[in-house]
């Protein structure tokens with residue numbers, strides 16, 4: 001029997017070859033963090049120990065004074081190691097799927113900006129979470145939370161919050177007062193209304209001919225396909241995209257909630273929602289048939305990076321005409337107004353979820369992974385306006401890349417992003433204003 005292979009990075013670390021390293025990735029089923037990691041204290045900024053078998057971190061871990069980013073998903077921590085709170089530069093922590101049951105208040109570092117604790121077993125959060133002024137992105141889907149600490153009302157920098165698949169029964173009123181919140185997901189909690197009815201039909205797998213893989217995201221694989229039996233198509237045959245769901249929880253929430261939103265969204269020229277659900281896909285997979293994007297279309301931007309945190313990353317060379325910017329924003333505002341009218345939030349209105357023609361500004365919005373059912377109450381109105389801020393931020397981003405100034409659009413973006421949630425316009429009002437702009441050229 002051969003001895004288990006030693007991770008070559010670990011071997012190099014032990015030999016002292018990695019002195020001066022700013023970034024370190026260790027794999028290989030580690031049950032303890034090797035002491036040599038702390039020997040990199042003068043330089044180490046990013047540590048990735050994802051997929052090991054760690055249960056704790058050394059008591060002197062905070063010697064890593066320069067550490068900014070810790071990725072430790074897929075380990076076996078039952079509690080977030082308190083020593084993390086003593087790391088002065090640590091701003092990003094990712095511990096998905098670790099079986100975490102406890103989040104001690106002192107474990108949260110002072111510079112905390114991005115915290116991912118998706119798919120753990122947390123029942124409560126500490127009050128200190130609201131005492132981290134830089135907190136911008138908080139991913140808590142797939143835990144057992146039945147309440148949020150009131151101190152989160154102080155999270156003035158918080159822009160993105162994922163709460164899907166928890167046990168929340170009541171909305172904290174302050175959520176509607178967070179001045180910067182723009183991306184919120186809450187599907188799969190008892191507080192979410194569940195009266196959504198699918199408005200598209202089931203179709204048999206036999207009507208589909210699966211083609212090449214078009215792409216893959218966290219929640220599924222997308223194939224090109226031919227749908228024989230499609231209504232209103234030439235001879236009943238239509239080129240489509242077929243999404244085969246993986247079935248696992250994503251950082252946005254549960255795949256069944258994504259499917260429910262896709263099925264209930266309804267047809268709209270600027271949305272990639274479901275045309276039908278496949279009732280009998282092989283191996284019990286869940287599958288949806290969606291409109292196929294025209295060839296040559298591309299996403300408007302890439303997803304956020306470690307540095308940009310909650311903001312998309314654009315191609316630095318991107319330049320847009322005023323007409324294209326107005327059209328892009330008109331398409332997305334129309335798609336959002338439609339979704340809100342149907343009682344859904346999107347939760348992830350980002351340029352990286354918008355596909356466009358690359359020139360004229362024709363665009364469609366996709367990805368229902370963070371969609372949630374809206375409430376028919378005054379809080380529901382506030383939830384709608386939270387999402388209006390995401391559109392306002394998108395407008396600002398596009399205007400920064402626009403070759404001409406569009407002052408009316410700049411004013412509208414300002415109204416959509418103002419800190420007072422209650423006085424932001426609704427999407428119906430945004431649509432009316434952007435329609436006027438388009439008409440005026």
Ligand SMILES: Nc1ncnc2c1ncn2[C@@H]1O[C@H](COP(=O)(O)OP(=O)(O)OP(=O)(O)O)[C@@H](O)[C@H]1O
Pocket residue numbers: 214215216217218219220221222241272290291292293353366367369
């Ligand atoms: N309707 C479609 N028509 C053509 N290609 C598509 C379609 N939908 C998705 N794709 C392709 O598949 C890729 C993955 O799509 P998907 O929406 O699952 O992923 P994502 O948005 O990258 O991921 P995530 O689900 O992690 O947010 C896209 O980048 C695109 O290339």
